[in-house]
Amino acid sequence: MFKPLLTRLLNHLVTQNQWARSHLLPFSGKTVRFYIPPAQASLTILEDGGLAVAGETSHADASIHLSASLALRLLAKDSDAMSKVRIEGDTELAKTLAKVLQNIQWDYEEDLSKVLGDISANKASTLVKDTAKEAKQQMVNFAEMAAEYWQEENPLIAKKRHVEDFVQQVDVLRDDVERLEKRMAKIRAK
Structure with a gap:
């Protein structure tokens, strides 16, 4: 129940921010896993440039590791915080998705x-x-x-x-x- 609701919210935000779709389209079908201890979540980029919450067993093309305090610093737009994020796998994919998520605005x-x-x-x-x-x-x-x-x-x-x-x-x-x-x-x- 939670995943479809979150997927709907993410797609609503991407729809409100049309610029995000053009950044995500080249990576359609790829998955990024976020590790923020003790939780983790995976996002898959859809064919239309939208986002969906992926299953826990899905293969991650990229992984982003950060602490909870670092996540709060990123939300607060701390420019130094991004340099402390650990990225594994497809770094271009991870950086693009992180940039989209950081700059997306909710109207x-x-x-x-x-x-x-x-x-x-x-x-x-x-x-x-x-x-x-x-x-x-x-x-x-x-x-x-x-x-x-x-x-x-x-x-x-x-x-x-x-x-x-x-x-x-x-x-x-x-x-x-x-x-x-x-x-x-x-x-x-x-």
């Missing part, structure tokens, strides 16, 4: 308009966007407040300038020790 306002009507869908969409924006800003404010508290009131986090001063002092000490060792070597040589 939920269009889908809501079919159920609620255009005006209600627009208002609901605006409310969701504003709420998400406000929640994000509140989280940033909280993180800044916590960082300030842990730096000033209950020091658990070092301030950047203190760390830079410490690193500079370590560098000076290292240079002094090297000079001292050279002097001692000269004295021993005499």
